[in-house]
Amino acid sequence: MLQTYYWLLLFLPCFLANIEEDYTFFKIFLFNCTNPEAVAHLRAKPQLDEVGPYTFLQEDEHVVISQSETSELFWVKHHYLFVPELSSGNLDDTIVTLNPVPVFAAERTRWPGVFGDDDEPFMRIVIDDSIKWANESLFLVTRVRNITFDGIDSPMLHMSDGGGDIGAAIDGIFPFDRFGYFYDKRVGNGSIFEMDFDDQIVSWNGERDLGAFYPRPCDQLTGSLGHQFPSDLVLERKSLSIFSDELCRPLNFNFQTDEGDGKMLRYVLDSGFVGDERVNASNSCYNPYPDWVPDIPFYEDISALVNVTNVDLMTGLVNTSQCMNNYPMYVSYPHFYLGDYSLGGSVDGLKPDAQKHESYIMVDHLTGEVKESMIKLQYNILLR
DSSP states (O other), rough: OOOOOEEEEEEEEEEEEEEEEEEEOOOOOEEEEEEEEHHHHHHOOOOOEEEEEEEEEEEEEEEEEEEEEEEEEEEEEEEEEGGGGOOSOOOOEEEEEOOHHHHHHHTTTTSSTTTTTTTTTTTHHHHOOOHHHHHHOEEEEEEEIIIIOOBBBGGEEEEEGOOHHHHHHHHHHHOOSSTTHHHHHSSSSOOOEEEEEBBEEEEEESSSBBBOOOOTTBBBBOOSSSOOOOHHHHTOOOOEEEEETTTTTEEEEEEEEEETTEEEEEEOOHHHHHHHHHGGGGGGSSSSOOOOOOOOOOOSGGGGGGGGGSSOHHHHHHHHGGGTTTTOOOESSSSGGSSSSHHHHBBBSSOOHHHHOOOOEEEEEEOBBEEEHHHHHHEEEEOO
């Protein structure tokens, strides 16, 4: 069965941190779809315009819980303050983007057994009827503030208000009363980290591995929080890892060059992070349950289709669905930089550029202290 897949590019969050001047900016670029009707009804190639940045000052609330001879346990929550002077646009700008509510709800029904035994096809019918009842469409026009931090509203998000089994199922898909890609940053509880005194992670939210998300060996919990690295790793120019609680995994930066008369070392996120198994075999366990499978037909034995891959995940994409409530979310570099050629050809409006889209950290050659970091990623939804 021939199917068309699209990667709907949503947003580009960029973190810029300067340790010496003690600030962190969080910049969001969004993609505006200019031909939503043609995409929705004719399966046309999406035409996208990048808008932004919408710049926020990130302030960290940091509370020490306990200390031992080897580590410190603390709670962190990020707060974001919009900075209009450093933004191109305002939070009331309107944007045409993929509607996450019906897309994520429909996606959840693709897998039998998600809601309970013998839920197929009953839950698929329930969700389909709910989407129609709520008058949801594939695309929506919304404000920047709503799709990011403030959240969008929908009758589907309130189906759980009355309780019952259907309400519990909706709650499992959408745990909050509104949906925004950063809404959890606004209403969530933050994270608890345990770090040793080399700024290397020991535990995250009480867990000492990532077994809840990935099989071995990708279950290893490693990395710093991006402030400091052990000096021996820096002296030997070894790979440096920053743990991302956004992706539930470490980001591995590789040495690129010396700068500033050798006193500063530049490390970059390269093709190894987004490479498929042919580029980086160790990435396979970060994509343990590939979900590019055909729609499950209505016939008796569907077990043969569970966890079956009909298209391999290509270079340029990182499966982050396990970390994002099982939404069909995939991370890439901006504009599919370093990605497979077919990715860039799936939409119009992209211009990958190493100078604009490469992520890097600048590290002191002796102390291992991070002086500057710029992390640029792109979040995408798989639209079947």
